Amino acid sequence: MLHLIALPQHDPRLESAIKLISNEDDIVLLDHGADHASCTDALTPLASLISANVHILSSATQTTLGGALPLTYIDAAALLELTEKHAASVSWYPDV
Numbered sequence: 001m002l003h004l005i006a007l008p009q010h011d012p013r014l015e016s017a018i019k020l021i022s023n024e025d026d027i028v029l030l031d032h033g034a035d036h037a038s039c040t041d042a043l044t045p046l047a048s049l050i051s052a053n054v055h056i057l058s059s060a061t062q063t064t065l066g067g068a069l070p071l072t073y074i075d076a077a078a079l080l081e082l083t084e085k086h087a088a089s090v091s092w093y094p095d096v
Helices: 013-020 031-038 040-049 077-085
Strands: 002-005 026-031 053-057 062-064 070-074 089-091
Touching: 002 013, 002 077, 013 089, 026 077, 053 077, 070 077, 070 089
Parallel strands: 002 026, 002 089, 026 053, 053 070
Antiparallel strands: 062 070
């Protein structure tokens, strides 16, 4: 499954999202979700529970968050490929 996470840091729904993520899933951090890339505390529960592939919609560089999660920066074309790869996706967006 593809998880599009746009929740801001410390949003209580992040815990619900984490419970649904499995090792085979891909996670794309975008919008407010991209802020998690600069705060390893926000992703620590994610790192301790799963080994899914974590991506951020941004430039084409690769880094590691806190030594626990490989984080791949992807562009819109790579996001499109991920949507084609997965039969299902779920979006986690903040309330407007």
